[in-house]
Amino acid sequence: MNKSHSFTFITRSAPYGSNRPNLCLDTALAASVFEQQVNYIFMEDGVYQLLKNQDAGSINSKTLGNILETLNLYGVENIYICADAMEERNLSADDLVISAKLISNDEFKTILLDSNTVFNL
């Protein structure tokens, strides 16, 4: 199967409070198994998923912090962070577990226009 279909996943929820980040991640990993092109965009509260030093054992959950490692492991390479989201939350690259490409809203729009299917969680 060739990479003819492009999926974009917008993850805009904080971790642990709801299962939306997990739904988004699981679906993206499923798409990567089909060897399709996958874009993964952290927007709004979604950037909180990338904070360092998470330890969800304290609430009997699995830590989401290594999410980017998982994405990379599955071959998802197009990972983006909304620059606006970082700024609004007073966050800098140092606060995050890993660096991904910061994008403007215009770049975001271009990615969406080039996508075949968009999941927005």
Next chain:
Amino acid sequence: MNKSHSFTFITRSAPYGSNRPNLCLDTALAASVFEQQVNYIFMEDGVYQLLKNQDAGSINSKTLGNILETLNLYGVENIYICADAMEERNLSADDLVISAKLISNDEFKTILLDSNTVFNL
């Protein structure tokens, strides 16, 4: 049983999109059956429950618009509307199915302080 216990119900969600207005109403009616003092306060999006001309048959639901009649029928007389909520939504008394007492946040606080149990939906 005497009216020794006072309940306050804050309903701050729009109708139909979620079941929160129904949960709030049902619980208040149950409290009134116990012949307890019941305050019912429409806050924020809750004031949308009072809009005229609702007809939820269009989405196969039951219309909530006669909610105040139901409350009155069950003997719930202390019905209040947050003045702020009306203003923020550009609503006037004419837009509502029935007139209830508009309260300021300070009056709201007094009601809460005098309540034994508060449900906030």
Next chain:
Amino acid sequence: MNILHTVSQSPKSRLLESCLNIVSDGDAILFIEDGVYYCKREDLLEQVTNTVKCFGLKEDLIARGLQIKGESTVENASYRKFVELCVNYDKVISWF
């Protein structure tokens, strides 16, 4: 390559504001469920409706006692129109 966006929560959610960050000229927005309360907030829609067509799902408007008047910048859309919009735009992004 335009997009239909559906918005399904009341203005309190600021969901439209989120959506607008990434709406392109020529896209359309359909307000559904509690999202239809946006149809009465011309103050929030003012900048939008120049470049983006806005619709409110008729059945949800009726349920809530909301009417779209002639001079409104938002159009009524039945479920049938909802389907038609999905066909006419290249993809659908749901905001919930």
Next chain:
Amino acid sequence: MNILHTVSQSPKSRLLESCLNIVSDGDAILFIEDGVYYCKREDLLEQVTNTVKCFGLKEDLIARGLQIKGESTVENASYRKFVELCVNYDKVISWF
């Protein structure tokens, strides 16, 4: 006759702003679940913490990689402290 308020959604929800409309001097606010992100938004808490004690649920803070530093106006609260606050305040109002 003071009240403990729990706030359980992230600042995006503006739940604290709703709550503050009806918080009285001497009340307390406990941030839980995604509400703990408020603990890092000193800009939103500034006016609050003069008259109202603010707490963040420790377990939820740890899960999310948030730390309350010494100079913060918000205090760490364990589940045990959560229970103690419920006892010490006359009633609990939950914002969710």
Next chain:
Amino acid sequence: MKFSIVVYAAPYSSEAASTAYNFVRTLLDEGHEIYRLFFFSDGVHNANSLVATPQDETNLQHGWDKLIRNHELDSVVCVTSAIKRGIVNQQEADRHGLVAASITDSSEISGLGQLIDAALNSDRVVNFG
């Protein structure tokens, strides 16, 4: 056109599942094809068979069941979401030692691959949550 529909919301607590149901009915009325319905997260509760509603309320689970049967739709419930929410078929019930199955026969339990497959084979994917 070929559509696939994803439902994330349980019936009754929010309107989304009901909106999805109305949308699917309209799609069929208009002559479109449904490639697949995919029930995800709390959406799996739409496929619960052990429900009864008061006479003056809509039974949305029965509504889906009838719609799926009448139009022979392909309806998939996400296995990971379903099992921990108590939506199980007989096979899953046996495997996990549960006393009964709870899913409507008209939906089958499967993995997220079915959602990706649906996206690859449909002209449009529409999400309701």
Next chain:
Amino acid sequence: MKFSIVVYAAPYSSEAASTAYNFVRTLLDEGHEIYRLFFFSDGVHNANSLVATPQDETNLQHGWDKLIRNHELDSVVCVTSAIKRGIVNQQEADRHGLVAASITDSSEISGLGQLIDAALNSDRVVNFG
């Protein structure tokens, strides 16, 4: 002190049911009394017995069941919320012609009066949603 707890949220889709569970455990550890647990709206899913979770995840429904049994807690599931969400005991299953019961034995199905009664007889009511 005497507490009653109201849970509006289903397990897994939001953290609230898990917070309620941790809170109740701490209450008991600290020597407080639970007058009643009341499961309302989507909270009724906490009393579903037909669930299984992956080994590395917490089974919250089992957790509640154990906690309720071990401490002989009074646990009520709201009847109106439960029936339409597929949480039924044998009696309700029989009445509505459903093939199986789905509720954990440790909770009973009853009306909203039990919530008001709980408020009247407790020092504190704490809501989780």
